[in-house]
Amino acid sequence: MKIECRSFGFKNGADAQADFVLDVRCLPNPFYVEHLKHKTGLDKSVRDYVLNNETSQQYLEKIIDMLMTAISVKEKYGIEKMSVSFGCTGGHHRSVTFAIMVCEKLKQSGFDAYCVHRDIDKED
Numbered sequence: 001m002k003i004e005c006r007s008f009g010f011k012n013g014a015d016a017q018a019d020f021v022l023d024v025r026c027l028p029n030p031f032y033v034e035h036l037k038h039k040t041g042l043d044k045s046v047r048d049y050v051l052n053n054e055t056s057q058q059y060l061e062k063i064i065d066m067l068m069t070a071i072s073v074k075e076k077y078g079i080e081k082m083s084v085s086f087g088c089t090g091g092h093h094r095s096v097t098f099a100i101m102v103c104e105k106l107k108q109s110g111f112d113a114y115c116v117h118r119d120i121d122k123e124d
Contacts, residue, residue, distance in 0.1 A: 001075055002112045004083040005103040007041070009091025009119040018085035020070070022063060022098070027056050030093040040120055041096025050097040060098065064105050071111070091119030 008015045015021055030036035030049045039046050050056055067084060074082055084102065088094035099115050106113035 001071055001079070002081045003071070003103075003106050003114075004081075005099040005106070005113055005115050006083060006085040007091055007095035007099040007115070007117045007120065008085055008087050009089055009095065009122065010087045011089055012091060012119050012122060014087060015085035015118065018083045020067070020082075020084040022084065022086050024059070024086050024088050024094040024098050027059065027088075027094050028053060029089070031090065036093070040092045040117075041094065041098075041100060042117075042120070046093050047097045047100065050094050051101070060101055063098070063102060067102070067106070068109070091117070091122065096120060 006015060006018060010025070027050055030039070030046050033049065036046050036049055041047055041050070051060070071082065086095040086098040086102070096117055099117065103113045103115045
């Protein structure tokens with residue numbers, strides 16, 4: 001199965017094209033940390049900040065579990081493509097982090113997964 005993992009910012013509108021839209025605004029926001037504010041989830045320091053707590057780790061684990069179940073069901077019906085979008089406020093930090101991390105985990109499980117970051121280049 002081909003799986004597109006997308007990031008976006010809710011302030012620019014939700015991703016209406018995704019099969020699954022997941023909100024990560026409940027997680028720690030690097031925007032409020034001066035040395036991370038102008039970086040993105042493409043930077044390891046931002047990903048480390050977002051994921052360096054139990055809540056984020058649990059959230060990621062539960063998302064992976066849910067997606068693996070959905071993938072199994074979709075494959076049973078012959079569906080060959082799926083998209084999952086992660087939204088935060090601006091689409092620069094948390095959503096990018098989760099799109100990347102989920103994509104990596106799906107690749108490790110043998111899926112053809114890739115990332116698209118809709119709002120990463122938009123102004124804060």
